[in-house]
Every structure is written in C-alpha cells, then in structure tokens.
Amino acid sequence: MSKCEQCIVREFSSLKALNKDELIRISECKTSKTIKKGENIFEEGENVNGIFCIKDGICKLTKLSPNGKDHIVKLVTKGELLGQRSMISDEPANLSAVALEDMQVCFIPKAEILGFFDKNNQFSMNVMKTICGDLRLADDHMVNMAQKSVKERLAETLIYLHETFGTNADKTLKIQLSRDELASMIGTATESCIRLLSDFNKLGLIELVGKKIVLKDIPKLKKIAD
Amino acid sequence: MSKCEQCIVREFSSLKALNKDELIRISECKTSKTIKKGENIFEEGENVNGIFCIKDGICKLTKLSPNGKDHIVKLVTKGELLGQRSMISDEPANLSAVALEDMQVCFIPKAEILGFFDKNNQFSMNVMKTICGDLRLADDHMVNMAQKSVKERLAETLIYLHETFGTNADKTLKIQLSRDELASMIGTATESCIRLLSDFNKLGLIELVGKKIVLKDIPKLKKIAD
DNA sequence: TCTCAACAATGATATTTATCATATAAATGT
DNA sequence: ACATTTATATGATAAATATCATTGTTGAGA
Numbered sequence: 100m101s102k103c104e105q106c107i108v109r110e111f112s113s114l115k116a117l118n119k120d121e122l123i124r125i126s127e128c129k130t131s132k133t134i135k136k137g138e139n140i141f142e143e144g145e146n147v148n149g150i151f152c153i154k155d156g157i158c159k160l161t162k163l164s165p166n167g168k169d170h171i172v173k174l175v176t177k178g179e180l181l182g183q184r185s186m187i188s189d190e191p192a193n194l195s196a197v198a199l200e201d202m203q204v205c206f207i208p209k210a211e212i213l214g215f216f217d218k219n220n221q222f223s224m225n226v227m228k229t230i231c232g233d234l235r236l237a238d239d240h241m242v243n244m245a246q247k248s249v250k251e252r253l254a255e256t257l258i259y260l261h262e263t264f265g266t267n268a269d270k271t272l273k274i275q276l277s278r279d280e281l282a283s284m285i286g287t288a289t290e291s292c293i294r295l296l297s298d299f300n301k302l303g304l305i306e307l308v309g310k311k312i313v314l315k316d317i318p319k320l321k322k323i324a325d
Numbered sequence: 326m327s328k329c330e331q332c333i334v335r336e337f338s339s340l341k342a343l344n345k346d347e348l349i350r351i352s353e354c355k356t357s358k359t360i361k362k363g364e365n366i367f368e369e370g371e372n373v374n375g376i377f378c379i380k381d382g383i384c385k386l387t388k389l390s391p392n393g394k395d396h397i398v399k400l401v402t403k404g405e406l407l408g409q410r411s412m413i414s415d416e417p418a419n420l421s422a423v424a425l426e427d428m429q430v431c432f433i434p435k436a437e438i439l440g441f442f443d444k445n446n447q448f449s450m451n452v453m454k455t456i457c458g459d460l461r462l463a464d465d466h467m468v469n470m471a472q473k474s475v476k477e478r479l480a481e482t483l484i485y486l487h488e489t490f491g492t493n494a495d496k497t498l499k500i501q502l503s504r505d506e507l508a509s510m511i512g513t514a515t516e517s518c519i520r521l522l523s524d525f526n527k528l529g530l531i532e533l534v535g536k537k538i539v540l541k542d543i544p545k546l547k548k549i550a551d
Numbered sequence: 552t553c554t555c556a557a558c559a560a561t562g563a564t565a566t567t568t569a570t571c572a573t574a575t576a577a578a579t580g581t
Numbered sequence: 582a583c584a585t586t587t588a589t590a591t592g593a594t595a596a597a598t599a600t601c602a603t604t605g606t607t608g609a610g611a
C-alpha cells in the first residue's frame with residue numbers, strides 16, 4: 100500500500116494540514132482505486148461514507164434534472180477532494196462523480212476524517228474554506244445561468260477550460276469534452292452548443308480541429324463572456 | 326443591552342450550540358441594529374468582519390450580474406445567520422443583503438465567533454452543516470436555472486414561497502415580493518414574469534389580488550414545477 | 552384631494568433557443 | 582476491412598423569451 104506521506108497531491112488539498120502521524124493513519128485505512136473513463140466514482144443518492152482524494156485524472160460532477168438531462172455542475176481534478184459535503188451533512192451524495200479520463204483515487208473512511216475534525220483545527224478550517232469556496236462558485240454560477248445568454252456562457256466556459264486545464268502542444272484545449280458535455284455545462288441543447296461553436300469558428304474566435312477546440316481570440320471571447 | 330441568553334431566535338441557528346457563558350460573552354460584544362425595508366445590511370464587495378443574526382424580518386441576498394440586473398440568490402429570515410461564508414473564507418461579501426421588510430439584526434464581531442470555532446466543536450460543526458446545506462441548495466438551484474423553463478421556475482418559486490413563508494388570513498402569500506423581485510428570483514424579464522402570472526391566473530392556478538398572489542391549485546402548480 | 556412616481560399589465564415585435572429531421576464524419580467491435 | 586453505432590454538423594421550423602411601447606393602477610406625499 101502506497102504511503103500518503105509520500106503522495107504529492109495531498110499538498111493541494113485540505114489534507115496538507117495533517118501531520119506525519121495523521122498521514123500514516125490514513126495510509127493504513129485508505130483504499131486505492133482505478134476508475135476507468137466513463138465510470139462512476141459515486142452516484143447521486145448513494146451513501147458515500149467517506150471522502151475521495153483524486154491522485155490523478157479529471158471527473159465531472161453531474162446532477163440529473165427532472166427533465167432527464169444531466170447537468171455538469173463542476174469539474175474536479177488531481178489534488179482535490181470529493182464527497183466532503185455529503186460527509187459533513189451526513190446525507191447521500193447530491194451529485195454524481197463520473198471520470199472524464201482514467202483516474203486514480205483513494206478512499207478515506209468517514210470515521211477517520213471526522214476524528215481529525217476534532218483534533219486538527221487547521222484541517223477542519225481548510226475543509227470549511229474549501230466548501231465556502233464551492234458555495235461562492237455555485238452562487239456565481241447560478242447567477243450566470245439565470246442572467247447570461249447561451250452565447251455568453253459558452254464563451255465564458257471556453258475561457259474557464261483554457262485557464263484551468265491549459266492546452267496541448269497543438270494549442271487545442273487539454274480537457275476534451277464532447278459537444279454534449281459542453282452543452283450540459285452551459286445548460287443548453289447539444290445542437291445549440293454546436294451551432295454556436297460553428298459561429299465562433301466562422302468569426303475566427305476559435306478553431307475546430309476535429310472534435311478539439313483551439314481558442315484563437317481570447318480577448319474577444321472574454322468580451323463576449325462579459 | 327438585551328441578553329442573547331433570553332433571545333429565542335438563537336435556537337434556530339448554529340448558535341444553539343453555545344453554552345451560557347458563551348452567550349453572555351456574545352451579549353457583551355454584540356450590537357443590535359434596526360434595518361428599514363429597502364436598506365442594505367451589507368453590500369457585495371464589502372468587508373463584513375462578523376456575522377449577523379436575524380432577530381426579526383426577512384431579507385434578500387442578491388448578486389449583481391454583469392448585464393446590470395440583480396439576481397436574488399436566496400431569501401433569509403428570522404433565526405438565520407448572515408455572513409458566515411465571507412467570514413470563514415476571509416473574503417469580502419459575495420452577495421448583498423437587502424431588507425424586504427423592517428428588520429432587527431444583531432452583529433457579532435468575527436473575533437468572537439472564530440474563538441468559538443476553536444473551543445466549541447458542536448458550534449463549528451453546526452456552521453459547517455449550514456454552509457453545506459447552502460451549497461446543496463445552490464447546486465440544485467443552479468441546475469434548475471440551467472435546465473428548467475421560466476414557467477417551471479415560476480411555479481416552483483411560488484410553491485417555495487408558499488411553503489416557506491406561509492399565507493395571510495386572506496390566503497395571499499405572506500411574503501410580498503414585487504413582480505420585479507419575483508422575476509429576479511427566477512431569472513427572467515419582469516414582463517415575462519407578469520405575463521406568466523397572468524396565464525396562471527387565467528388557468529385558475531393562482532389568483533391575483535392586487536399585487537398579492539393566492540395559490541389556488543397547488544397540485545397542478547407542483548406538476549408544472551416538476 | 553390631487554399629483555406624481557412607481558408598479559403592474561398587455562400588445563406588438565424581435566431575438567434567442569429548442570426541437571425535429573437529416574446528412575456527414577468518426578469511432579468501435581467483429 | 583466492413584458494418585454498426587455514436588458524435589458532429591447543419592437546415593428548417595416551432596416555441597420560448599426578451600425588448601420596446603403604451604396604458605392602466607396604486608399608493609405616498611405635497
């Protein structure tokens with residue numbers, strides 16, 4: 100079993116507040132998993148009973164809307180933790196986590212984490228701050244969904260993907276979402292999303308390289324996004 | 326100065342975990358304010374430096390969208406706390422709080438609250454759970470905004486207002502929002518909101534009594550809301 | 552009581568977005 | 582390598598929603 104102490108991704112999450120002994124305890128009780136692209140880490144409504152630490156890969160957090168469409172609420176990547184909210188609220192997961200690429204994740208049981216809450220204030224403060232950050236993002240996102248047009252949301256999302264996940268050598272966005280997934284991030288029909296991408300392409304704002312996307316004119320995209 | 330110990334609203338918030346001594350400490354450092362309808366408790370971007378405990382009244386939490394329209398993110402009422410997220414994140418307020426009716430609020434300085442975080446685990450757990458609940462609502466809300474039609478959102482909001490704030494003796498909704506405010510809760514143009522209210526009225530789902538609203542057929546409204 | 556300003560209502564129209572249909576391109580399994 | 586599925590693309594059209602213009606209503610303050 101690999102040692103959390105030597106795992107570099109912990110430095111990027113609330114876990115960085117844990118000391119040597121605490122990390123050793125986690126190493127002993129955690130379980131590591133490989134998740135293949137397209138598989139669930141957990142599903143909406145499921146009891147999670149612990150948190151997941153993402154060692155490698157990216158996943159989407161989705162929620163099923165009553166109309167039957169999935170909405171992508173957030174993308175979560177290497178170094179981040181999953182399932183904190185459910186654990187603290189002591190409720191089933193509100194969102195599903197689905198791998199966008201092959202992933203390595205570690206599962207840490209709830210009991211262990213709750214123990215640290217009592218003893219390590221810095222750790223619980225870190226978790227709180229993370230959740231507060233998520234809340235802020237969610238509120239901002241909600242207002243965007245309610246007040247911005249699909250075009251504005253698409254431009255904004257493209258810039259977000261560019262800034263957050265970067266580009267490949269050929270300048271294409273490193274994170275590769277299907278048109279369908281992109282549509283369900285911005286909350287629109289797949290066809291509308293494709294059409295707007297075509298428009299952006301014709302306007303020279305982006306370039307479509309097969310299924311991949313290159314951002315050609317970021318200042319203009321930012322202007323559209325507001 | 327009134328005593329927090331004898332204030333009943335604390336029973337409805339995270340503050341219920343505080344013991345007698347802690348409540349006395351708060352009584353000594355808190356300040357009480359009257360906020361008139363339409364006035365701000367705090368404004369987006371402002372440094373809050375503490376939390377507000379709502380003793381009486383209702384306020385709206387709004388965020389200004391880049392298009393210049395205000396969006397109502399949440400309604401907050403008697404017994405709830407305000408400003409927790411900003412305090413924990415150590416960031417300026419992300420939302421403005423505006424009184425919908427005359428309010429009584431108490432302000433508790435940050436230093437005091439942070440002190441309790443260290444010493445009273447139940448209290449910090451309560452705060453965490455509240456914020457987790459807010460996050461869950463925000464995510465749900467985001468998906469609604471992204472995936473539901475304006476009509477669905479209006480029906481849903483009417484039911485929410487009914488269930489949360491109840492009705493007057495004449496069956497009208499107790500909380501009275503202007504058409505403009507209702508529109509900015511559901512994320513649509515004021516005229517669209519008014520038009521849909523007229524439609525609901527003609528269909529016998531609601532009744533418009535001047536500026537007030539009576540829900541006539543809740544089951545059908547729920548069906549529309551999904 | 553009158554006046555003005557804010558709010559509510561509605562029509563006409565433009566714009567945005569979804570839906571349905573169909574075509575093409577790319578990926579997948581055998 | 583071929584057939585079959587899946588994803589992308591685009592046109593035609595319908596539906597939802599926003600915008601602009603106008604009128605009616607209400608309530609607060611002079």
